[in-house]
Amino acid sequence: MESIQTELPQIGSLPITAEIEARAIDVKQVYAISIVGDCMAPAFRHNEVAVVCPLSTPAAGDNVVIWPEGAERPLLKQLVFWTTGGDIEPVIIVEQFEPPEHLYFEPSKVRAVHKVIGKAEGGAL
Numbered sequence: 001m002e003s004i005q006t007e008l009p010q011i012g013s014l015p016i017t018a019e020i021e022a023r024a025i026d027v028k029q030v031y032a033i034s035i036v037g038d039c040m041a042p043a044f045r046h047n048e049v050a051v052v053c054p055l056s057t058p059a060a061g062d063n064v065v066i067w068p069e070g071a072e073r074p075l076l077k078q079l080v081f082w083t084t085g086g087d088i089e090p091v092i093i094v095e096q097f098e099p100p101e102h103l104y105f106e107p108s109k110v111r112a113v114h115k116v117i118g119k120a121e122g123g124a125l
Contacts, residue, residue: 029055032072032120033065040076049120050076056115063116066094069109073078076116077103107120 030053035044044050044061050065058064058079067074077094084090084107092105092113 018034029053030117035076036073040078041098043078043097044076044119050116051118051120052114053117054112054114056117058113058115063064064094065112065114065116066092066105067111067113068105074112075083075103079113082107082113 024119030051032049032051035046035048035050036045040063050063052065060079060081062079063076064079065074065076070112075094077096080090080093090107092107092110093102094105095102
C-alpha cells in the first residue's frame with residue numbers, strides 16, 4: 001500500500017511527521033501521542049510517537065489507545081477482544097507485552113478506544 005508523509009496535530013512543541021498508509025483517512029482527523037514506558041516493547045518504546053485515528057474501527061490484534069474513566073492519561077495497548085453485549089457480558093480486553101498482562105475493562109467505563117495507525121518520526125512530543 002502506498003504511504004504518505006504528513007504533519008500531524010500534536011500536543012507539545014516538536015514538529016512531527018509520519019509515514020502512514022494512504023487510504024481514505026483525512027489526516028486532519030489523526031493525532032499523535034508520545035509513549036510513556038516500555039510495556040508495549042518491542043512494538044513501541046518509551047518516547048516514541050504513535051499516530052492515532054479515532055475514526056478507524058479497531059479490531060483484535062490492532063494497537064489502540066484506550067482511556068478508562070478515572071485514568072490520568074490514556075494507555076497504549078493491543079486489543080484482544082471487544083464486545084458490547086449479546087450473549088456475553090460486555091468487556092474490552094487489551095494486553096501489554098512487558099510484562100505480559102491482560103487488562104479487562106467494562107465498555108461503559110471507558111472514555112475512548114482509538115486505533116493506532118502508525119508511528120511518527122521526529123522525537124518525543
